[in-house]
Amino acid sequence: MQNCIFCKIIAGEIPSRKVFEDERILVIEDVTPQAPLHLLLIPKKHYANCLDMDAQDDEVTGYIFRKAGEIARLKGVDQSGFRIVQNNGAGVGQSVFHIHFHLLAGRSFSWPPG
Ligand code: DGP
Numbered sequence: 481m482q483n484c485i486f487c488k489i490i491a492g493e494i495p496s497r498k499v500f501e502d503e504r505i506l507v508i509e510d511v512t513p514q515a516p517l518h519l520l521l522i523p524k525k526h527y528a529n530c531l532d533m534d535a536q537d538d539e540v541t542g543y544i545f546r547k548a549g550e551i552a553r554l555k556g557v558d559q560s561g562f563r564i565v566q567n568n569g570a571g572v573g574q575s576v577f578h579i580h581f582h583l584l585a586g587r588s589f590s591w592p593p594g
Pocket of ligand 1: 485494497509510512520575577
């Protein structure tokens with residue numbers, strides 16, 4: 481999608497620090513990390529957020545969660561714990577309207593989230 485920063489990163493038009501990539505998803509380091517480990521798991525297909533998904537998108541979200549677990553293990557945060565966050569709407573902090581999942585780890589986290 482034109483003017484989507486994550487589509488441009490996926491297309492290689494904007495550089496990123498890549499952690500994993502395959503035909504379905506891209507995993508990169510967040511440019512403004514909020515924890516010692518802060519990754520973004522991004523489906524390559526553009527949709528804004530949960531509100532924009534249809535049935536054919538069901539599979540990729542399960543895939544992302546499984547990959548998040550694999551990456552957490554590889555990064556050594558599986559035992560200490562990690563948080564997955566996905567914002568839907570500007571009112572709760574979504575700033576990039578191409579769905580993505582934050583994987584955060586490496587510090588203590590409070591609940592409820594702020
Ligand atoms: P959200 O607020 O949930 O939409 O998260 C968007 C995240 O994307 C935010 O943590 C900052 C990150 N981000 C924005 N622009 C870029 C970029 O150009 N490169 C990378 N790696 N991350 C970006």
